[in-house]
Amino acid sequence: MEKYYPVYIDIQNRKCLVVGGGAVALRKVSGLLDCGAIVTVVSPEFHSDFQQIDQSLPLRMIRRSYQTSDLDDKFLVIGATNDAALNRQVSADAHIRNILCNIADVPDACSFILPAVVRRGDLSIAVSTSGKSPAFAKHLRKQLEKQFGEEYTTFLGLMGAIREKLLAAEHAPEAHKPLFEKLIDNGLLDMIHNRDKQAINRLLHEVLGDDFDYDALLETGCRQQEQGPRR
Numbered sequence: 021m022e023k024y025y026p027v028y029i030d031i032q033n034r035k036c037l038v039v040g041g042g043a044v045a046l047r048k049v050s051g052l053l054d055c056g057a058i059v060t061v062v063s064p065e066f067h068s069d070f071q072q073i074d075q076s077l078p079l080r081m082i083r084r085s086y087q088t089s090d091l092d093d094k095f096l097v098i099g100a101t102n103d104a105a106l107n108r109q110v111s112a113d114a115h116i117r118n119i120l121c122n123i124a125d126v127p128d129a130c131s132f133i134l135p136a137v138v139r140r141g142d143l144s145i146a147v148s149t150s151g152k153s154p155a156f157a158k159h160l161r162k163q164l165e166k167q168f169g170e171e172y173t174t175f176l177g178l179m180g181a182i183r184e185k186l187l188a189a190e191h192a193p194e195a196h197k198p199l200f201e202k203l204i205d206n207g208l209l210d211m212i213h214n215r216d217k218q219a220i221n222r223l224l225h226e227v228l229g230d231d232f233d234y235d236a237l238l239e240t241g242c243r244q245q246e247q248g249p250r251r
């Protein structure tokens with residue numbers, strides 16, 4: 021049996037709790053805010069870098085010890101204190117309430133564990149070793165970072181905009197599939213990497229038709245990225 025079921029969770033506008041205020045908690049808070057969560061962090065003391073977090077982000081800092089009621093209305097909790105018994109308590113409290121829970125470095129107290137992640141715009145590559153070797157997950161993440169450059173950000177912006185345009189015209193996944201495959205197989209990524217706009221437009225016109233233009237599609241792709249939270 022597989023130990024973990026891999027998923028991507030949409031936490032935009034979801035209330036999340038981080039317990040602890042050290043360097044590890046700071047990393048977890050930043051990661052949650054980056055993904056649009058509404059974050060509460062509770063701890064008697066806070067790492068000084070918490071002051072550096074953009075004031076306009078939805079972060080509430082509570083300066084006291086954890087209490088069970090901190091979990092009220094929460095979707096997800098991350099425990100990152102230096103008190104092992106307290107971390108266990110957070111995990112047990114979350115379990116009873118069916119709240120998703122990660123305790124930093126304590127896999128058997130987690131209902132989900134965190135992968136090492138490479139992000140290139142909408143592309144994310146998550147690496148987990150099912151807890152067997154976090155050091156190796158990090159190593160692999162660094163290798164992937166070298167392999168996957170910024171061209172993937174543009175590439176996915178473009179593919180997303182093309183898909184949106186095709187879907188707006190017709191919901192026909194079977195007809196669309198070979199079009200996407202042609203773009204992928206005929207070197208679109210390399211063309212983006214080489215910034216060869218002429219070659220890109222030639223390929224787009226050949227595969228999709230004359231009303232598919234690189235600059236116009238990219239503009240829609242950027243607008244989609246800038247759109248705010250959905251919930």
Ligand SMILES: C[C@@]1(CC(=O)O)C2=NC(=C\c3[nH]c(c(CCC(=O)O)c3CC(=O)O)Cc3[nH]c(c(CC(=O)O)c3CCC(=O)O)/C=C3\N/C(=C\2)[C@@H](CCC(=O)O)[C@]3(C)CC(=O)O)/[C@H]1CCC(=O)O
Pocket residue numbers: 122123124125126127130132133134135136137147148149150151152153154155156157158161
């Ligand atoms: C990926 C990453 C994400 C993140 O933390 O955000 C992450 N750990 C990272 C780094 C890292 N962690 C540790 C080291 C020291 C070297 C080593 O031990 O290997 C390093 C490397 C370093 O720091 O250089 C120590 C460690 N970690 C865990 C234990 C306990 C145990 O294994 O029982 C111990 C031993 C504590 C002790 O010795 O007492 C447990 C977990 N750590 C996980 C995630 C989950 C499984 C991930 C997977 O499936 O691979 C899991 C199960 C639970 C969780 O925390 O979610 C992040 C890399 C991010 C990046 O750089 O991209």
Ligand SMILES: NC(=O)c1ccc[n+]([C@@H]2O[C@H](COP(=O)([O-])OP(=O)(O)OC[C@H]3O[C@@H](n4cnc5c(N)ncnc54)[C@H](O)[C@@H]3O)[C@@H](O)[C@H]2O)c1
Pocket residue numbers: 039040041042043044045062063064065066067084085086100101102103106124125
């Ligand atoms: N994954 C990693 O890279 C990594 C690295 C180091 C440590 N860790 C794990 O994460 C834990 C935290 O690491 P750290 O370096 O941030 O530790 P730290 O000692 O800097 O911070 C611990 C925080 O817990 C808070 N805390 C203590 N009791 C509390 C309570 N009752 N309620 C709320 N908050 C409370 C403290 O105020 C402090 O802010 C470590 O104990 C270790 O298990 C993970």
